[in-house]
Amino acid sequence: MNRQAASMEALVSLAKRRGFIFQGSDIYGGLAGTFDYGPLGVALRENLKKIWKDVSVNRRDDMYEIDASLIMHSKVWEASGHTETFTDPLVSDKETGERYRLDHVLEALDIDPVGMTLDQMWDALVASGAKSPNGNEYAYPMTFNLLFPVSMGASETSAALAYLRGETAQGIFVNFKNIIDAYHPKLPFGMAQIGKAFRNEIAPREFVFRSREFEQMEVEYFIRPENWEAAFADWQEAMRTYAQEVGIEMKALHEKEIEKEDRAHYSKRTVDFEFEFPAGTKELWGLAYRTDYDLSRHSEYSKVDLSYFDDATGERFVPHVIEPSLGLDRTMFAVLASAYDEDELGGDTRVVLHLNPKVAPVKMMVSPLLKNKPDLVAKAKEVRAALKKIHPAIAWDDNGNIGKRYRRQDEIGTPWCVTIDFDTLEDGTMTIRERDTGEQVRVSLDEVVERLKAAV
Ligand code: GAP
Numbered sequence: 164m165n166r167q168a169a170s171m172e173a174l175v176s177l178a179k180r181r182g183f184i185f186q187g188s189d190i191y192g193g194l195a196g197t198f199d200y201g202p203l204g205v206a207l208r209e210n211l212k213k214i215w216k217d218v219s220v221n222r223r224d225d226m227y228e229i230d231a232s233l234i235m236h237s238k239v240w241e242a243s244g245h246t247e248t249f250t251d252p253l254v255s256d257k258e259t260g261e262r263y264r265l266d267h268v269l270e271a272l273d274i275d276p277v278g279m280t281l282d283q284m285w286d287a288l289v290a291s292g293a294k295s296p297n298g299n300e301y302a303y304p305m306t307f308n309l310l311f312p313v314s315m316g317a318s319e320t321s322a323a324l325a326y327l328r329g330e331t332a333q334g335i336f337v338n339f340k341n342i343i344d345a346y347h348p349k350l351p352f353g354m355a356q357i358g359k360a361f362r363n364e365i366a367p368r369e370f371v372f373r374s375r376e377f378e379q380m381e382v383e384y385f386i387r388p389e390n391w392e393a394a395f396a397d398w399q400e401a402m403r404t405y406a407q408e409v410g411i412e413m414k415a416l417h418e419k420e421i422e423k424e425d426r427a428h429y430s431k432r433t434v435d436f437e438f439e440f441p442a443g444t445k446e447l448w449g450l451a452y453r454t455d456y457d458l459s460r461h462s463e464y465s466k467v468d469l470s471y472f473d474d475a476t477g478e479r480f481v482p483h484v485i486e487p488s489l490g491l492d493r494t495m496f497a498v499l500a501s502a503y504d505e506d507e508l509g510g511d512t513r514v515v516l517h518l519n520p521k522v523a524p525v526k527m528m529v530s531p532l533l534k535n536k537p538d539l540v541a542k543a544k545e546v547r548a549a550l551k552k553i554h555p556a557i558a559w560d561d562n563g564n565i566g567k568r569y570r571r572q573d574e575i576g577t578p579w580c581v582t583i584d585f586d587t588l589e590d591g592t593m594t595i596r597e598r599d600t601g602e603q604v605r606v607s608l609d610e611v612v613e614r615l616k617a618a619v
Contacts, residue, residue, distance in 0.1 A: 169503035171441040175370055177514065178499070181575050183207065183524075184371065196367030196375030198492070203575055206524035206556055208378070211409055211494055212357050214521065215380045218405045219487070225352045226382070227342050231334025233359055234313055237324045239333050242464035243457060248428050249329055250306040252281055253365050254288065256295035257302045264365045265304050268293070278424030281306060309362040311375075327361035332486060334358070335383045336457045339469055350471060350482055351394060353384035357491070369442045371492040378491035383453075385471070385482040391452050395432065398487045399450055402436060409494065410519035412501035415439040416447070429456040438497045447497055448489040455481040498522060502576060508601045509566075516576030517599055520618035525558045525577040527615060530568055532584040534561035543583040546593065546608060550581075553612060554619050573598055578618060581611055 178184040183204040187197025200208060220226040240246045252265035265284050266276040274287050285304050295301055310329050316322035328334060335354045342354060357380045367373050386394045399418070406416055421433040430451040438447040458481050462469040472479045502516040520526065529547040531539035540561070550557045558577065560568045565582060572580055582594040586605070595611055596603045 169441055169500045171370065173505075173514075174441060174496075174499055174503060177503070177574065178204070178370075183499075183575075187376075196364055196373075198371055198374060198376075203524040204495075207495060207498075207522065208491060210522045210524065211491060211498065212380065214408050215357070215405060215489065216355070218401055218408065219353075219380070219382055220355050223353075225348070226355050227346060227348065227352065228355045229335065229338050229342070230358060231328075231331070231338060231356060233328055233361075234315065234325050235328050235333060235337070237326060238464055239337060239461075240310060240326050240329070242460045243333050243336075244428050244460070245310055245326075245329050245333075246308070249310055250308050251365050252276075252284055252304050253307040254285075254301045254304040256297055256299050258299040259295075259297055261295065261297070262307075262365055263295070267366060268301075277422065307363075307365055309364065311361045311363050328359075329362055330360050330488070331356045331358050331379045331381045332383060332457070332488065335381065336461055339383075339385070339458060339461075340467060343471070350473070351384060351386045351390065353382050355380075355382045357381075369440070371496050372440060372442070372445065374492060380489045380491055380494075382485075382487050383457075384485045384487075386485060387473075387480075388455070388483040391454075391483055391485060394485045395450065395452055398485050399434060402448060402450060402487055402489070405489070406436070408519070409498050409522050410501055410517075411438065411447075411494075411497050415501065416497075417444065427451065429453045438493075438500075440496065441500060447493050448487070451486045451488065453484040453486050455483050457484065458482060511566075511570075513570055513573050515573040515598065518576035518578070520578040523576045523578055523618065524556060525572070525575060526554050526556045526579070526618045527611070528558040528560055528568065528572045528577050528580045530560050530565070530580070530582055532565065532582055538588055539583055539585070542587055546581065546583060546587075546611075549608065550611065550615055553615050557615075569596060569601075579611075579614060 181203060182201030185199045185201060186193040187199050188194040220228055253262050254265040254268060255262045269276040269284060269287060272291050272293055276284055281304055311327040313325045313327055314322040315325045335356055359376060360379045361376050364373055364375050367375055384394055415438055417437045419435045419437050421435055426433045431454050432452040434450045435446045436448040437444050458469040470479050470481050502518045504515050504517055505512060506515060527550060529543050531543035533539055547557050547559060569580055578598050580596045587593050592605045592607055594603050595606050
Protein backbone atom coordinates (compact mmCIF):
# COMPACT_ATOMS: atom_id res chain seq x y z
CA MET A 164 0.00 0.00 0.00
CA ASN A 165 1.37 3.42 -0.90
CA ARG A 166 0.32 5.65 1.94
CA GLN A 167 0.22 9.37 2.36
CA ALA A 168 3.21 10.16 4.60
CA ALA A 169 2.14 11.42 8.01
CA SER A 170 3.28 14.91 8.93
CA MET A 171 4.16 15.68 12.52
CA GLU A 172 1.29 18.21 12.71
CA ALA A 173 -1.26 15.70 11.44
CA LEU A 174 -0.17 13.03 13.94
CA VAL A 175 -0.04 15.37 16.94
CA SER A 176 -3.42 16.80 16.05
CA LEU A 177 -5.02 13.36 15.62
CA ALA A 178 -3.42 12.05 18.82
CA LYS A 179 -4.84 14.91 20.86
CA ARG A 180 -8.19 15.26 19.09
CA ARG A 181 -9.07 11.61 19.48
CA GLY A 182 -7.66 11.10 22.96
CA PHE A 183 -4.52 9.06 22.34
CA ILE A 184 -1.88 11.41 23.78
CA PHE A 185 -2.04 14.69 25.73
CA GLN A 186 0.67 17.01 26.97
CA GLY A 187 1.53 16.26 30.61
CA SER A 188 0.14 18.78 33.18
CA ASP A 189 -1.73 20.37 30.28
CA ILE A 190 -3.97 22.80 32.20
CA TYR A 191 -0.88 24.36 33.83
CA GLY A 192 0.70 25.11 30.48
CA GLY A 193 2.28 21.67 30.13
CA LEU A 194 5.40 20.13 31.64
CA ALA A 195 8.05 19.71 28.94
CA GLY A 196 8.99 16.13 28.12
CA THR A 197 5.99 14.53 29.83
CA PHE A 198 2.88 13.04 28.25
CA ASP A 199 -0.43 11.67 29.48
CA TYR A 200 -2.27 8.91 27.68
CA GLY A 201 -6.01 8.90 27.11
CA PRO A 202 -8.18 5.79 26.72
CA LEU A 203 -7.14 5.08 23.13
CA GLY A 204 -3.46 5.65 23.98
CA VAL A 205 -3.70 3.28 26.94
CA ALA A 206 -5.36 0.57 24.84
CA LEU A 207 -2.86 0.97 21.99
CA ARG A 208 0.09 0.76 24.40
CA GLU A 209 -1.35 -2.31 26.10
CA ASN A 210 -1.63 -4.05 22.74
CA LEU A 211 1.95 -3.13 21.79
CA LYS A 212 3.20 -4.43 25.15
CA LYS A 213 1.19 -7.64 24.81
CA ILE A 214 2.69 -8.42 21.41
CA TRP A 215 6.20 -7.63 22.70
CA LYS A 216 5.60 -10.00 25.60
CA ASP A 217 4.34 -12.68 23.20
CA VAL A 218 7.39 -12.38 20.95
CA SER A 219 10.02 -11.93 23.68
CA VAL A 220 8.69 -13.98 26.60
CA ASN A 221 5.63 -16.17 26.04
CA ARG A 222 6.68 -17.89 22.81
CA ARG A 223 9.98 -18.89 24.43
CA ASP A 224 10.79 -21.24 27.30
CA ASP A 225 13.83 -19.47 28.67
CA MET A 226 12.51 -16.12 29.88
CA TYR A 227 11.79 -14.67 33.33
CA GLU A 228 9.75 -11.50 33.59
CA ILE A 229 10.27 -9.07 36.46
CA ASP A 230 8.92 -5.70 37.57
CA ALA A 231 11.59 -3.83 39.52
CA SER A 232 11.31 -0.61 41.50
CA LEU A 233 11.51 2.70 39.65
CA ILE A 234 13.56 4.27 42.44
CA MET A 235 16.97 2.67 42.75
CA HIS A 236 19.98 2.91 45.04
CA SER A 237 22.60 5.48 44.04
CA LYS A 238 25.26 2.73 44.04
CA VAL A 239 23.42 1.00 41.18
CA TRP A 240 24.13 3.98 38.97
CA GLU A 241 27.73 4.31 40.10
CA ALA A 242 28.31 0.66 39.26
CA SER A 243 26.53 0.90 35.90
CA GLY A 244 28.65 3.89 34.92
CA HIS A 245 25.65 6.20 34.55
CA THR A 246 26.72 8.65 37.26
CA GLU A 247 29.93 9.23 35.39
CA THR A 248 29.08 8.85 31.71
CA PHE A 249 25.31 9.24 31.24
CA THR A 250 25.72 12.79 30.06
CA ASP A 251 24.89 15.00 27.12
CA PRO A 252 26.99 17.98 25.97
CA LEU A 253 25.17 21.19 26.80
CA VAL A 254 25.76 24.66 25.45
CA SER A 255 23.92 27.77 26.55
CA ASP A 256 23.09 31.19 25.14
CA LYS A 257 25.38 33.74 26.88
CA GLU A 258 22.61 36.34 27.18
CA THR A 259 19.39 34.39 27.82
CA GLY A 260 20.89 31.30 29.48
CA GLU A 261 18.76 29.06 27.25
CA ARG A 262 20.27 25.59 26.94
CA TYR A 263 20.80 23.46 23.87
CA ARG A 264 22.32 20.07 23.14
CA LEU A 265 25.67 20.85 21.57
CA ASP A 266 25.67 17.72 19.39
CA HIS A 267 22.25 18.72 17.99
CA VAL A 268 23.48 22.28 17.33
CA LEU A 269 26.46 20.87 15.38
CA GLU A 270 24.28 18.42 13.45
CA ALA A 271 22.05 21.31 12.38
CA LEU A 272 25.24 22.97 11.03
CA ASP A 273 26.07 19.78 9.08
CA ILE A 274 28.98 18.99 11.41
CA ASP A 275 29.15 15.36 12.56
CA PRO A 276 29.84 15.36 16.34
CA VAL A 277 30.36 11.56 16.56
CA GLY A 278 33.58 10.74 18.39
CA MET A 279 34.38 14.38 19.27
CA THR A 280 35.44 15.42 22.77
CA LEU A 281 33.68 18.36 24.42
CA ASP A 282 36.61 20.64 23.46
CA GLN A 283 36.56 19.46 19.85
CA MET A 284 32.83 20.15 19.65
CA TRP A 285 33.37 23.61 21.09
CA ASP A 286 36.19 24.34 18.61
CA ALA A 287 33.96 23.21 15.74
CA LEU A 288 31.14 25.46 16.97
CA VAL A 289 33.45 28.47 17.34
CA ALA A 290 34.98 27.83 13.89
CA SER A 291 31.50 27.75 12.33
CA GLY A 292 30.80 31.24 13.70
CA ALA A 293 27.26 30.13 14.59
CA LYS A 294 25.14 32.16 16.97
CA SER A 295 22.31 30.93 19.21
CA PRO A 296 18.73 30.95 17.85
CA ASN A 297 18.38 34.35 19.62
CA GLY A 298 21.41 35.68 17.74
CA ASN A 299 23.75 35.69 20.78
CA GLU A 300 27.15 34.16 21.54
CA TYR A 301 27.26 30.68 23.04
CA ALA A 302 28.97 30.13 26.41
CA TYR A 303 31.64 27.44 26.85
CA PRO A 304 29.85 24.04 27.02
CA MET A 305 29.53 21.58 29.88
CA THR A 306 28.36 18.01 30.28
CA PHE A 307 24.98 17.44 31.87
CA ASN A 308 23.98 14.24 33.69
CA LEU A 309 20.60 12.85 32.66
CA LEU A 310 19.76 10.92 35.81
CA PHE A 311 16.89 12.21 37.96
CA PRO A 312 18.01 12.37 41.59
CA VAL A 313 15.44 11.59 44.29
CA SER A 314 15.77 12.58 47.90
CA MET A 315 14.45 9.70 50.01
CA GLY A 316 13.47 10.01 53.66
CA ALA A 317 11.54 12.34 55.94
CA SER A 318 14.11 14.90 57.00
CA GLU A 319 16.53 16.84 54.87
CA THR A 320 19.50 15.74 56.97
CA SER A 321 18.76 12.03 56.93
CA ALA A 322 17.49 11.89 53.35
CA ALA A 323 19.41 9.51 51.17
CA LEU A 324 20.19 10.17 47.54
CA ALA A 325 18.55 7.69 45.16
CA TYR A 326 17.73 7.91 41.44
CA LEU A 327 14.71 7.30 39.25
CA ARG A 328 15.98 4.61 36.94
CA GLY A 329 17.52 5.86 33.70
CA GLU A 330 16.93 2.50 32.02
CA THR A 331 14.94 -0.57 33.05
CA ALA A 332 18.01 -2.72 32.34
CA GLN A 333 19.60 -2.03 35.74
CA GLY A 334 16.47 -3.34 37.50
CA ILE A 335 17.20 -6.63 35.71
CA PHE A 336 20.92 -6.80 36.54
CA VAL A 337 20.35 -6.19 40.25
CA ASN A 338 17.82 -9.05 40.27
CA PHE A 339 20.05 -11.54 38.42
CA LYS A 340 21.01 -13.36 41.63
CA ASN A 341 17.42 -13.40 42.90
CA ILE A 342 16.31 -15.21 39.76
CA ILE A 343 19.26 -17.63 39.89
CA ASP A 344 18.54 -18.44 43.55
CA ALA A 345 14.77 -18.73 43.15
CA TYR A 346 14.52 -20.57 39.82
CA HIS A 347 17.98 -22.10 39.15
CA PRO A 348 17.83 -21.38 35.39
CA LYS A 349 20.47 -22.81 33.07
CA LEU A 350 22.26 -20.63 30.55
CA PRO A 351 21.20 -19.30 28.17
CA PHE A 352 18.21 -17.59 29.75
CA GLY A 353 16.80 -14.11 29.70
CA MET A 354 15.08 -11.64 31.98
CA ALA A 355 12.48 -9.25 30.61
CA GLN A 356 10.90 -6.12 31.93
CA ILE A 357 8.43 -3.48 30.81
CA GLY A 358 8.39 -0.24 32.73
CA LYS A 359 9.05 3.45 33.00
CA ALA A 360 12.47 5.05 32.69
CA PHE A 361 13.39 8.66 33.37
CA ARG A 362 15.97 10.95 31.77
CA ASN A 363 16.40 14.63 32.37
CA GLU A 364 16.74 15.32 28.64
CA ILE A 365 18.13 18.77 27.86
CA ALA A 366 15.95 19.15 24.82
CA PRO A 367 12.85 16.94 24.94
CA ARG A 368 11.31 17.24 21.50
CA GLU A 369 9.57 15.79 18.49
CA PHE A 370 6.43 14.80 20.32
CA VAL A 371 6.94 11.54 22.27
CA PHE A 372 10.22 10.77 20.49
CA ARG A 373 12.42 12.27 23.20
CA SER A 374 10.68 12.69 26.53
CA ARG A 375 11.80 12.82 30.14
CA GLU A 376 9.55 10.01 31.29
CA PHE A 377 9.06 7.11 28.91
CA GLU A 378 8.52 3.38 28.89
CA GLN A 379 10.96 0.69 27.88
CA MET A 380 10.57 -2.99 26.98
CA GLU A 381 13.92 -4.61 27.63
CA VAL A 382 15.46 -8.06 27.67
CA GLU A 383 18.82 -8.99 29.15
CA TYR A 384 19.72 -12.37 27.66
CA PHE A 385 22.48 -14.15 29.60
CA ILE A 386 24.85 -16.36 27.63
CA ARG A 387 28.24 -18.03 27.58
CA PRO A 388 30.64 -15.48 26.00
CA GLU A 389 31.44 -17.67 22.98
CA ASN A 390 27.74 -17.70 21.97
CA TRP A 391 27.23 -13.96 21.72
CA GLU A 392 27.08 -13.70 17.94
CA ALA A 393 24.36 -16.33 17.56
CA ALA A 394 22.30 -14.82 20.39
CA PHE A 395 22.74 -11.34 18.88
CA ALA A 396 21.42 -12.61 15.52
CA ASP A 397 18.45 -14.35 17.22
CA TRP A 398 17.33 -11.22 19.01
CA GLN A 399 17.86 -9.11 15.90
CA GLU A 400 15.43 -11.45 14.16
CA ALA A 401 12.99 -11.25 17.09
CA MET A 402 13.01 -7.45 16.78
CA ARG A 403 12.20 -7.72 13.06
CA THR A 404 9.36 -10.10 13.90
CA TYR A 405 8.01 -7.64 16.44
CA ALA A 406 8.23 -4.76 13.95
CA GLN A 407 6.27 -6.79 11.43
CA GLU A 408 3.62 -7.92 13.91
CA VAL A 409 2.87 -4.43 15.18
CA GLY A 410 2.64 -3.08 11.65
CA ILE A 411 5.74 -0.91 11.42
CA GLU A 412 6.33 -0.08 7.77
CA MET A 413 9.28 -2.35 7.04
CA LYS A 414 10.65 -0.28 4.18
CA ALA A 415 10.91 2.69 6.57
CA LEU A 416 12.89 0.61 9.10
CA HIS A 417 16.67 0.48 8.74
CA GLU A 418 19.25 -1.44 10.73
CA LYS A 419 22.40 0.55 11.34
CA GLU A 420 25.71 -0.75 12.68
CA ILE A 421 26.95 1.73 15.29
CA GLU A 422 30.63 2.64 15.18
CA LYS A 423 32.77 2.16 18.27
CA GLU A 424 33.05 5.91 19.01
CA ASP A 425 29.28 6.26 19.09
CA ARG A 426 28.45 3.18 21.16
CA ALA A 427 27.46 3.32 24.83
CA HIS A 428 30.33 2.71 27.24
CA TYR A 429 29.18 -0.88 27.94
CA SER A 430 28.66 -2.08 24.37
CA LYS A 431 30.95 -4.14 22.16
CA ARG A 432 28.46 -4.19 19.30
CA THR A 433 25.31 -2.16 18.74
CA VAL A 434 22.79 -2.23 15.93
CA ASP A 435 20.22 0.55 15.95
CA PHE A 436 16.85 0.00 14.36
CA GLU A 437 16.14 3.37 12.78
CA PHE A 438 12.76 4.51 11.54
CA GLU A 439 11.79 7.23 9.11
CA PHE A 440 9.89 9.37 11.65
CA PRO A 441 8.07 12.47 10.34
CA ALA A 442 10.97 14.63 11.62
CA GLY A 443 13.67 12.44 10.07
CA THR A 444 15.29 9.02 10.25
CA LYS A 445 16.21 8.31 13.88
CA GLU A 446 16.76 5.58 16.43
CA LEU A 447 13.67 3.56 17.22
CA TRP A 448 15.27 0.68 19.18
CA GLY A 449 18.75 -0.60 20.01
CA LEU A 450 20.33 -4.04 20.19
CA ALA A 451 23.58 -4.24 22.15
CA TYR A 452 26.16 -6.80 23.22
CA ARG A 453 26.84 -5.57 26.77
CA THR A 454 29.48 -8.28 27.45
CA ASP A 455 29.86 -9.04 31.19
CA TYR A 456 30.21 -5.33 31.93
CA ASP A 457 27.13 -4.87 34.12
CA LEU A 458 27.24 -8.06 36.16
CA SER A 459 30.99 -7.64 36.77
CA ARG A 460 30.59 -4.02 37.85
CA HIS A 461 27.68 -4.85 40.16
CA SER A 462 29.72 -7.71 41.68
CA GLU A 463 32.57 -5.28 42.28
CA TYR A 464 30.42 -2.49 43.77
CA SER A 465 27.98 -4.62 45.80
CA LYS A 466 30.57 -7.25 46.84
CA VAL A 467 27.95 -9.86 45.95
CA ASP A 468 29.11 -12.69 43.70
CA LEU A 469 27.13 -12.51 40.44
CA SER A 470 28.89 -15.36 38.68
CA TYR A 471 27.20 -18.46 37.31
CA PHE A 472 28.18 -22.05 38.00
CA ASP A 473 27.81 -24.46 35.09
CA ASP A 474 27.01 -27.93 36.54
CA ALA A 475 27.79 -29.66 33.27
CA THR A 476 31.32 -28.29 32.81
CA GLY A 477 32.20 -27.41 36.40
CA GLU A 478 33.09 -23.84 35.31
CA ARG A 479 32.25 -20.65 37.19
CA PHE A 480 32.11 -17.42 35.17
CA VAL A 481 30.24 -14.15 34.76
CA PRO A 482 27.66 -14.51 31.96
CA HIS A 483 27.69 -12.15 29.00
CA VAL A 484 24.57 -10.29 27.89
CA ILE A 485 22.67 -9.47 24.71
CA GLU A 486 20.20 -6.63 25.15
CA PRO A 487 17.31 -5.82 22.81
CA SER A 488 16.01 -2.49 24.10
CA LEU A 489 12.75 -1.06 22.80
CA GLY A 490 11.10 2.22 23.72
CA LEU A 491 7.33 1.86 23.88
CA ASP A 492 6.66 5.52 23.12
CA ARG A 493 8.79 5.55 19.98
CA THR A 494 7.18 2.24 18.96
CA MET A 495 3.74 3.80 19.33
CA PHE A 496 4.87 6.83 17.32
CA ALA A 497 6.31 4.62 14.55
CA VAL A 498 3.17 2.46 14.47
CA LEU A 499 0.91 5.52 14.19
CA ALA A 500 3.12 7.06 11.50
CA SER A 501 3.15 3.75 9.59
CA ALA A 502 -0.64 3.40 9.79
CA TYR A 503 -1.61 7.00 9.02
CA ASP A 504 -3.16 7.74 5.67
CA GLU A 505 -5.33 10.29 3.96
CA ASP A 506 -7.12 8.54 1.12
CA GLU A 507 -10.24 8.75 -1.00
CA LEU A 508 -13.16 6.49 -0.30
CA GLY A 509 -16.55 6.81 -1.96
CA GLY A 510 -15.59 10.19 -3.39
CA ASP A 511 -14.62 11.62 0.04
CA THR A 512 -11.19 12.26 1.51
CA ARG A 513 -10.76 10.62 4.86
CA VAL A 514 -8.10 10.23 7.55
CA VAL A 515 -7.56 6.57 8.33
CA LEU A 516 -5.23 4.53 10.51
CA HIS A 517 -4.50 1.21 8.81
CA LEU A 518 -3.63 -0.43 12.12
CA ASN A 519 -3.13 -4.15 12.41
CA PRO A 520 -6.36 -5.39 14.10
CA LYS A 521 -4.30 -6.85 16.97
CA VAL A 522 -2.83 -3.39 17.60
CA ALA A 523 -6.02 -1.35 17.07
CA PRO A 524 -7.26 0.16 20.34
CA VAL A 525 -10.92 -0.35 19.38
CA LYS A 526 -11.63 -3.65 17.67
CA MET A 527 -15.17 -3.05 16.44
CA MET A 528 -17.90 -0.46 16.52
CA VAL A 529 -21.52 -1.56 16.82
CA SER A 530 -24.37 0.72 15.95
CA PRO A 531 -28.10 0.58 15.31
CA LEU A 532 -29.02 1.93 11.87
CA LEU A 533 -31.49 4.35 13.53
CA LYS A 534 -31.23 5.46 17.10
CA ASN A 535 -34.94 6.22 17.48
CA LYS A 536 -36.03 2.62 16.83
CA PRO A 537 -36.03 0.82 20.21
CA ASP A 538 -35.99 -2.66 18.62
CA LEU A 539 -32.84 -1.85 16.64
CA VAL A 540 -31.16 -0.26 19.67
CA ALA A 541 -32.00 -3.26 21.87
CA LYS A 542 -30.67 -5.72 19.27
CA ALA A 543 -27.49 -3.68 18.75
CA LYS A 544 -26.91 -3.58 22.52
CA GLU A 545 -27.36 -7.35 22.66
CA VAL A 546 -24.81 -7.85 19.87
CA ARG A 547 -22.36 -5.48 21.53
CA ALA A 548 -22.71 -7.27 24.87
CA ALA A 549 -22.00 -10.61 23.16
CA LEU A 550 -18.89 -9.19 21.47
CA LYS A 551 -17.67 -7.57 24.68
CA LYS A 552 -17.45 -11.02 26.24
CA ILE A 553 -14.69 -11.76 23.73
CA HIS A 554 -12.94 -8.38 23.93
CA PRO A 555 -13.90 -5.23 25.86
CA ALA A 556 -12.85 -2.74 23.17
CA ILE A 557 -16.16 -2.67 21.31
CA ALA A 558 -17.33 0.89 20.67
CA TRP A 559 -20.89 2.17 20.41
CA ASP A 560 -21.88 5.03 18.14
CA ASP A 561 -25.42 6.03 17.22
CA ASN A 562 -24.72 9.69 16.42
CA GLY A 563 -25.17 11.23 13.00
CA ASN A 564 -25.47 9.35 9.74
CA ILE A 565 -23.76 6.02 9.25
CA GLY A 566 -21.10 7.47 6.94
CA LYS A 567 -19.96 9.89 9.65
CA ARG A 568 -19.86 7.08 12.18
CA TYR A 569 -17.57 5.10 9.86
CA ARG A 570 -15.26 8.08 9.37
CA ARG A 571 -14.89 8.55 13.13
CA GLN A 572 -13.82 4.92 13.48
CA ASP A 573 -11.50 5.05 10.44
CA GLU A 574 -9.61 7.88 12.09
CA ILE A 575 -8.79 5.78 15.17
CA GLY A 576 -8.09 2.60 13.20
CA THR A 577 -11.14 0.49 14.14
CA PRO A 578 -10.94 -2.47 11.73
CA TRP A 579 -14.69 -3.20 11.50
CA CYS A 580 -18.04 -1.49 11.98
CA VAL A 581 -21.15 -3.60 12.53
CA THR A 582 -24.57 -2.17 11.74
CA ILE A 583 -27.83 -3.59 13.05
CA ASP A 584 -30.83 -2.97 10.76
CA PHE A 585 -34.35 -4.28 10.23
CA ASP A 586 -33.10 -7.44 8.48
CA THR A 587 -31.14 -8.28 11.63
CA LEU A 588 -34.43 -8.48 13.51
CA GLU A 589 -35.73 -10.92 10.89
CA ASP A 590 -32.80 -13.23 10.16
CA GLY A 591 -30.03 -12.31 12.65
CA THR A 592 -27.61 -11.15 9.92
CA MET A 593 -25.82 -7.81 10.13
CA THR A 594 -23.68 -5.57 7.94
CA ILE A 595 -19.97 -5.59 8.62
CA ARG A 596 -17.93 -2.86 7.02
CA GLU A 597 -14.21 -3.21 6.49
CA ARG A 598 -12.03 -0.19 7.34
CA ASP A 599 -9.38 -0.38 4.62
CA THR A 600 -11.63 -1.07 1.62
CA GLY A 601 -14.96 0.29 2.84
CA GLU A 602 -16.47 -3.00 1.63
CA GLN A 603 -19.71 -4.05 3.32
CA VAL A 604 -21.09 -7.59 3.53
CA ARG A 605 -23.97 -9.24 5.37
CA VAL A 606 -22.82 -11.85 7.85
CA SER A 607 -24.04 -13.80 10.86
CA LEU A 608 -23.02 -12.99 14.43
CA ASP A 609 -20.78 -16.07 14.36
CA GLU A 610 -18.83 -14.62 11.45
CA VAL A 611 -18.43 -11.30 13.28
CA VAL A 612 -17.17 -13.22 16.31
CA GLU A 613 -14.63 -15.07 14.14
CA ARG A 614 -13.18 -11.78 12.90
CA LEU A 615 -13.04 -10.38 16.41
CA LYS A 616 -11.25 -13.46 17.76
CA ALA A 617 -8.53 -13.03 15.13
CA ALA A 618 -7.94 -9.47 16.39
CA VAL A 619 -7.47 -10.34 20.04
N1 GAP B 1 19.20 -0.25 28.21
C1 GAP B 1 19.72 0.34 27.04
C2 GAP B 1 19.14 1.67 26.77
O1 GAP B 1 18.42 2.21 27.59
P1 GAP B 1 19.02 3.54 24.97
O2 GAP B 1 19.44 3.52 23.53
O3 GAP B 1 19.49 4.67 25.80
O4 GAP B 1 19.51 2.15 25.57
C3 GAP B 1 16.75 2.36 24.52
O5 GAP B 1 17.44 3.47 25.05
C4 GAP B 1 15.47 2.80 23.84
O6 GAP B 1 14.67 3.55 24.76
C5 GAP B 1 15.69 3.72 22.65
O7 GAP B 1 15.99 2.99 21.48
C6 GAP B 1 14.34 4.41 22.57
O8 GAP B 1 13.37 3.57 21.96
C7 GAP B 1 13.97 4.56 24.03
N2 GAP B 1 14.34 5.90 24.54
C8 GAP B 1 15.56 6.29 25.00
N3 GAP B 1 15.53 7.57 25.40
C9 GAP B 1 14.27 8.01 25.21
C10 GAP B 1 13.59 9.25 25.44
N4 GAP B 1 14.21 10.29 25.99
N5 GAP B 1 12.27 9.35 25.10
C11 GAP B 1 11.61 8.29 24.57
N6 GAP B 1 12.20 7.10 24.34
C12 GAP B 1 13.50 6.94 24.65
